[in-house]
Amino acid sequence: xxxxxxxxxxxxxxxxxxxxxxxxxxxxxxxxxxxxxxxxxxxxxxxxxxxxxxxxxxxxxxxxxxxxxxxxxxxxxxxxxxxxxxxxxxxxxxxxxxxxxxxxxxxxxxxxxxxxxxxxxxxxxxxxxxxxxxxxxxxxxxxxxxxxxxxxxxxxxxxxxxxxxxxxxxxxxxxxxxxxxxxxxxxxxxxxxxxxxxxxxxxxxxxxxxxxxxxxxxxxx
Numbered sequence: 441x442x443x444x445x446x447x448x449x450x451x452x453x454x455x456x457x458x459x460x461x462x463x464x465x466x467x468x469x470x471x472x473x474x475x476x477x478x479x480x481x482x483x484x485x486x487x488x489x490x491x492x493x494x495x496x497x498x499x500x501x502x503x504x505x506x507x508x509x510x511x512x513x514x515x516x517x518x519x520x521x522x523x524x525x526x527x528x529x530x531x532x533x534x535x536x537x538x539x540x541x542x543x544x545x546x547x548x549x550x551x552x553x554x555x556x557x558x559x560x561x562x563x564x565x566x567x568x569x570x571x572x573x574x575x576x577x578x579x580x581x582x583x584x585x586x587x588x589x590x591x592x593x594x595x596x597x598x599x600x601x602x603x604x605x606x607x608x609x610x611x612x613x614x615x616x617x618x619x620x621x622x623x624x625x626x627x628x629x630x631x632x633x634x635x636x637x638x639x640x641x642x643x644x645x646x647x648x649x650x651x652x653x654x655x656x657x658x659x660x661x
Contacts, residue, residue: 463494470522475510483510495650498523499556527552531576541571546607547645547652549576554611554647560587562610564594566603567642574601584613589626591633598639606634608644617648619655627655 449465461469467484474480490508491497498519505511511519530552533545546565554561562580567573579594580587587610598606608630610623623646631641643656655661 464488467494467497470518471515478510487511493650495555498526523556541565541567541573541607543654546643547654550609550645550647551652553578554609555649557611558613559583560585560610560613562587562589562608564597565607565609566598566601567605567607568602569604571605571642574603586622589630591626591630594630595633595637595639598634599637603639605640605642607642609647611647615649615651617646617651617653619646619653624660627661631661 449461449469452460452465453469458466464481464484467487468480471480471484474483478486487497487508488494491500491504500519502513502516505516530549533549550563554563560582561578562582563576563578565573565576577597579597580589582588589610594606594608597603608627612618623644627641627644630644634641641661643654643661645655646653
Protein backbone atom coordinates (compact mmCIF):
# COMPACT_ATOMS: atom_id res chain seq x y z
CA UNK A 441 0.00 0.00 0.00
CA UNK A 442 1.38 3.37 -1.01
CA UNK A 443 1.15 5.81 1.89
CA UNK A 444 2.23 9.39 1.27
CA UNK A 445 3.75 10.88 4.38
CA UNK A 446 3.39 14.61 5.02
CA UNK A 447 6.46 16.69 4.27
CA UNK A 448 8.50 18.10 7.12
CA UNK A 449 8.52 21.93 7.26
CA UNK A 450 11.99 22.24 5.74
CA UNK A 451 11.20 19.88 2.86
CA UNK A 452 7.80 21.51 2.34
CA UNK A 453 9.48 24.93 2.17
CA UNK A 454 12.01 23.70 -0.40
CA UNK A 455 9.27 22.18 -2.57
CA UNK A 456 6.56 24.85 -2.32
CA UNK A 457 8.16 27.98 -0.85
CA UNK A 458 8.19 29.46 2.65
CA UNK A 459 4.69 30.92 2.33
CA UNK A 460 3.25 27.39 2.04
CA UNK A 461 4.01 26.73 5.72
CA UNK A 462 1.28 27.09 8.32
CA UNK A 463 1.95 29.14 11.45
CA UNK A 464 2.66 26.01 13.47
CA UNK A 465 4.99 24.60 10.79
CA UNK A 466 6.87 27.88 10.55
CA UNK A 467 7.22 28.04 14.33
CA UNK A 468 8.44 24.41 14.42
CA UNK A 469 11.05 25.29 11.81
CA UNK A 470 12.51 27.88 14.19
CA UNK A 471 12.17 25.93 17.43
CA UNK A 472 13.81 22.87 15.81
CA UNK A 473 13.32 20.54 18.82
CA UNK A 474 10.49 19.64 21.10
CA UNK A 475 10.64 18.42 24.68
CA UNK A 476 10.81 14.91 26.21
CA UNK A 477 7.63 13.15 25.13
CA UNK A 478 6.46 16.05 22.95
CA UNK A 479 7.38 16.64 19.31
CA UNK A 480 8.31 20.08 18.08
CA UNK A 481 5.07 20.16 16.05
CA UNK A 482 2.95 19.48 19.13
CA UNK A 483 4.87 22.11 21.07
CA UNK A 484 4.33 24.67 18.31
CA UNK A 485 0.60 23.98 18.12
CA UNK A 486 0.20 24.16 21.91
CA UNK A 487 2.07 27.48 22.06
CA UNK A 488 -0.13 29.04 19.39
CA UNK A 489 -3.26 27.76 21.11
CA UNK A 490 -2.12 29.07 24.49
CA UNK A 491 -1.22 32.58 23.27
CA UNK A 492 -3.92 32.83 20.60
CA UNK A 493 -1.69 33.74 17.66
CA UNK A 494 1.88 34.27 16.50
CA UNK A 495 1.50 37.91 17.48
CA UNK A 496 0.51 37.00 21.03
CA UNK A 497 3.30 34.45 21.30
CA UNK A 498 6.12 36.63 20.00
CA UNK A 499 5.10 39.58 22.17
CA UNK A 500 4.76 37.58 25.40
CA UNK A 501 7.21 38.22 28.23
CA UNK A 502 9.16 35.54 30.08
CA UNK A 503 6.84 35.59 33.10
CA UNK A 504 3.93 34.62 30.82
CA UNK A 505 5.70 31.32 30.05
CA UNK A 506 5.89 30.36 33.72
CA UNK A 507 3.14 27.78 33.42
CA UNK A 508 3.86 26.76 29.81
CA UNK A 509 5.53 23.37 29.71
CA UNK A 510 8.55 23.08 27.43
CA UNK A 511 9.61 26.72 27.29
CA UNK A 512 12.67 27.75 29.25
CA UNK A 513 15.01 30.68 28.86
CA UNK A 514 16.67 29.18 25.76
CA UNK A 515 13.47 28.76 23.73
CA UNK A 516 12.14 32.08 25.05
CA UNK A 517 15.30 33.72 23.69
CA UNK A 518 14.67 32.05 20.32
CA UNK A 519 11.14 33.46 20.18
CA UNK A 520 12.24 36.98 21.11
CA UNK A 521 15.01 36.70 18.53
CA UNK A 522 12.48 35.85 15.81
CA UNK A 523 10.43 38.95 16.67
CA UNK A 524 13.46 41.24 16.73
CA UNK A 525 14.84 39.79 13.49
CA UNK A 526 11.52 40.53 11.80
CA UNK A 527 11.53 44.11 13.12
CA UNK A 528 15.06 44.71 11.84
CA UNK A 529 14.29 43.07 8.49
CA UNK A 530 11.41 45.46 7.84
CA UNK A 531 13.54 48.41 8.92
CA UNK A 532 16.32 47.54 6.46
CA UNK A 533 13.86 46.62 3.73
CA UNK A 534 12.27 50.05 3.92
CA UNK A 535 15.60 51.68 3.04
CA UNK A 536 17.25 49.13 0.76
CA UNK A 537 14.92 46.59 -0.83
CA UNK A 538 12.60 48.72 -2.93
CA UNK A 539 13.36 52.43 -3.41
CA UNK A 540 9.74 53.24 -4.26
CA UNK A 541 7.49 52.93 -1.23
CA UNK A 542 4.21 51.04 -1.47
CA UNK A 543 1.19 51.08 0.88
CA UNK A 544 1.76 47.42 1.75
CA UNK A 545 5.44 47.92 2.56
CA UNK A 546 4.64 51.00 4.61
CA UNK A 547 1.99 49.17 6.60
CA UNK A 548 4.21 46.12 7.24
CA UNK A 549 7.10 48.32 8.32
CA UNK A 550 5.06 50.47 10.69
CA UNK A 551 3.33 47.49 12.27
CA UNK A 552 6.69 45.81 12.84
CA UNK A 553 8.05 48.94 14.53
CA UNK A 554 5.07 50.20 16.51
CA UNK A 555 2.44 47.53 17.20
CA UNK A 556 4.05 46.15 20.36
CA UNK A 557 5.30 49.46 21.84
CA UNK A 558 4.11 50.01 25.40
CA UNK A 559 3.82 53.80 24.99
CA UNK A 560 2.73 56.06 22.18
CA UNK A 561 5.47 56.65 19.60
CA UNK A 562 5.18 59.14 16.76
CA UNK A 563 7.22 58.11 13.73
CA UNK A 564 7.88 59.91 10.45
CA UNK A 565 9.02 58.51 7.10
CA UNK A 566 10.78 61.11 4.95
CA UNK A 567 10.64 60.74 1.15
CA UNK A 568 12.13 62.48 -1.88
CA UNK A 569 10.11 63.86 -4.81
CA UNK A 570 9.90 60.36 -6.35
CA UNK A 571 8.58 58.82 -3.12
CA UNK A 572 11.85 57.07 -2.32
CA UNK A 573 12.61 56.69 1.36
CA UNK A 574 15.34 59.01 2.62
CA UNK A 575 15.01 58.29 6.32
CA UNK A 576 12.61 57.00 8.94
CA UNK A 577 12.74 57.64 12.65
CA UNK A 578 10.62 57.91 15.79
CA UNK A 579 10.57 61.63 16.57
CA UNK A 580 8.39 61.77 19.69
CA UNK A 581 7.73 59.40 22.56
CA UNK A 582 4.89 59.74 25.06
CA UNK A 583 2.87 57.83 27.62
CA UNK A 584 0.37 55.00 27.42
CA UNK A 585 -2.32 57.26 26.02
CA UNK A 586 -0.66 60.46 24.76
CA UNK A 587 2.30 61.73 22.81
CA UNK A 588 3.15 65.41 22.38
CA UNK A 589 3.97 66.23 18.77
CA UNK A 590 5.68 69.41 17.54
CA UNK A 591 5.00 70.06 13.82
CA UNK A 592 7.96 72.43 13.49
CA UNK A 593 10.34 69.64 14.52
CA UNK A 594 8.95 67.47 11.72
CA UNK A 595 9.50 70.26 9.20
CA UNK A 596 13.00 70.94 10.55
CA UNK A 597 13.95 67.28 10.15
CA UNK A 598 12.44 67.18 6.65
CA UNK A 599 14.54 70.17 5.59
CA UNK A 600 17.69 68.50 6.94
CA UNK A 601 17.25 65.53 4.59
CA UNK A 602 15.74 67.59 1.75
CA UNK A 603 12.47 65.66 1.91
CA UNK A 604 9.62 66.48 -0.46
CA UNK A 605 7.02 64.43 1.38
CA UNK A 606 6.37 62.67 4.68
CA UNK A 607 4.28 59.82 6.00
CA UNK A 608 3.19 60.15 9.61
CA UNK A 609 2.44 57.29 11.98
CA UNK A 610 1.82 56.62 15.63
CA UNK A 611 0.58 53.68 17.67
CA UNK A 612 -2.23 53.15 20.16
CA UNK A 613 -0.92 50.82 22.90
CA UNK A 614 -4.54 50.01 23.79
CA UNK A 615 -4.67 48.03 20.53
CA UNK A 616 -7.56 50.00 19.02
CA UNK A 617 -6.47 51.93 15.92
CA UNK A 618 -9.45 54.30 15.78
CA UNK A 619 -8.08 57.87 15.54
CA UNK A 620 -9.04 60.31 18.27
CA UNK A 621 -10.11 63.88 17.71
CA UNK A 622 -6.66 64.92 18.94
CA UNK A 623 -5.08 62.70 16.25
CA UNK A 624 -7.10 64.48 13.57
CA UNK A 625 -6.27 67.92 14.93
CA UNK A 626 -2.52 67.33 15.11
CA UNK A 627 -2.60 65.96 11.56
CA UNK A 628 -4.19 69.19 10.34
CA UNK A 629 -1.57 71.23 12.19
CA UNK A 630 1.26 69.22 10.65
CA UNK A 631 -0.22 69.56 7.15
CA UNK A 632 -0.51 73.34 7.51
CA UNK A 633 3.03 73.63 8.86
CA UNK A 634 4.45 71.47 6.05
CA UNK A 635 2.61 73.45 3.37
CA UNK A 636 4.70 76.54 4.16
CA UNK A 637 7.80 74.62 3.06
CA UNK A 638 6.08 72.83 0.14
CA UNK A 639 6.30 69.46 1.89
CA UNK A 640 3.46 67.03 1.17
CA UNK A 641 1.88 64.90 3.88
CA UNK A 642 0.96 61.67 2.08
CA UNK A 643 -0.68 59.81 4.95
CA UNK A 644 -1.04 59.40 8.69
CA UNK A 645 -1.38 55.82 9.88
CA UNK A 646 -2.59 54.86 13.34
CA UNK A 647 -1.25 51.44 14.31
CA UNK A 648 -3.17 49.20 16.68
CA UNK A 649 -2.77 45.55 17.60
CA UNK A 650 -3.28 43.67 14.36
CA UNK A 651 -5.12 46.62 12.80
CA UNK A 652 -4.48 50.07 11.39
CA UNK A 653 -6.30 53.15 10.14
CA UNK A 654 -5.02 55.19 7.19
CA UNK A 655 -6.09 58.84 6.95
CA UNK A 656 -5.44 58.76 3.18
CA UNK A 657 -7.62 55.69 2.66
CA UNK A 658 -10.47 57.43 4.50
CA UNK A 659 -10.07 60.63 2.46
CA UNK A 660 -9.01 62.68 5.50
CA UNK A 661 -5.82 63.82 3.74
